[in-house]
Amino acid sequence: MSVDLRIIKTKERLHESLIALLKEMPLEKIKISVLCQRAQINRGTFYLHYASVDALFADFFEQIIADLREAYLEPLRTKSPLKIKELDPKTVRIFHHIKKYESFYRIVFSKNVPLAYYYMLLEQITVNLQQNTNVSSYDERVQGYLVAYQANAIIGLALQWAERDFQETAEELSEILVQILRTKSE
Amino acid sequence: MSVDLRIIKTKERLHESLIALLKEMPLEKIKISVLCQRAQINRGTFYLHYASVDALFADFFEQIIADLREAYLEPLRTKSPLKIKELDPKTVRIFHHIKKYESFYRIVFSKNVPLAYYYMLLEQITVNLQQNTNVSSYDERVQGYLVAYQANAIIGLALQWAERDFQETAEELSEILVQILRTKSE
């Protein structure tokens, strides 16, 4: 009852083909026709699995997001429930994660790419933050806004990092986050 | 030496056509061919002015951003240089601005739209924040990250607002921002 081997092979070839093409040109220039040609896959077959090149890329990014999810759980296992000053920068693995997949995030953060990837990342960071947040004095609505505020702020640092061509190390970014959070005079 | 009348008329017709079509279908479904048909403009002429439907929409959004720029300057004229606890929520006109152009921001924040619009908005908010920030103790680099953090956080509230279908009023959003900033225990 598992997935048909043919489907697995087809997707594998499309994945490889995308990775190869991404080394030659930006995502938005990759045509389905060329992608299929390289993968030795019929163009009609492509549409049986994906609606667009973007959907194929999203498939990749989904795996990367999964890695972020696991990476986040790691310090939780060691440090236990976390006595928080809520968001503890040491537990924020996000910057290491982004550095690890830098070449992907260059794409995810690029101008001509759909906002969908941003939302995928935002969603995962949001979930991570929520797990880290104890039930607070706020009502649920404000709680939602608070998390949205924090999650987006963190991505903001990542965007600025990308803007600066990822000059800093992941540790430096974490350090900067600490500095910002220490400055309570926002 | 001003702009040729024909160009103005062509762009006007394309603008009107886009607005009309946006009431019928999402931005990503609008074909250049249909757009030109409606506008009574030759398809070739379209390409003389814009590279894509997205570029045409960006033209609109540019005007909206300009409105945000001016709206922001308004309280500065009355209140003068601002003795800040840095970011003073009362001066943040952003939520009123977004509510005013709600139908546009529904598009700007939608999944299938390029990230470029997000960056346009982020850029303007960043500039606004920078004008409001006195030279601080931070070095320039951290300063840049701080502003990126804050600007994105504000957009984060707007994204959550959109997610909630703009239920709250602009005043409520400003109030929520105040609440969040008061909570120094981020």
Added chain:
DNA sequence: ATTTTTATTAAACAGATGTTCAATAAGTGA
């Protein structure tokens, strides 16, 4: 008012898209 400049047009083009079809090949299950 006439010349000069330049924007728009129609037509045509190769290429890409998205969809459908019957034929075929490959994998699954007994």
Added chain:
DNA sequence: TCACTTATTGAACATCTGTTTAATAAAAAT
């Protein structure tokens, strides 16, 4: 191994894209 199920294929289709061409129309300049 053999029958069955289903993924892939190639071909064809209308449509959209992006670009180029010479002819024409409209605005600007004198």
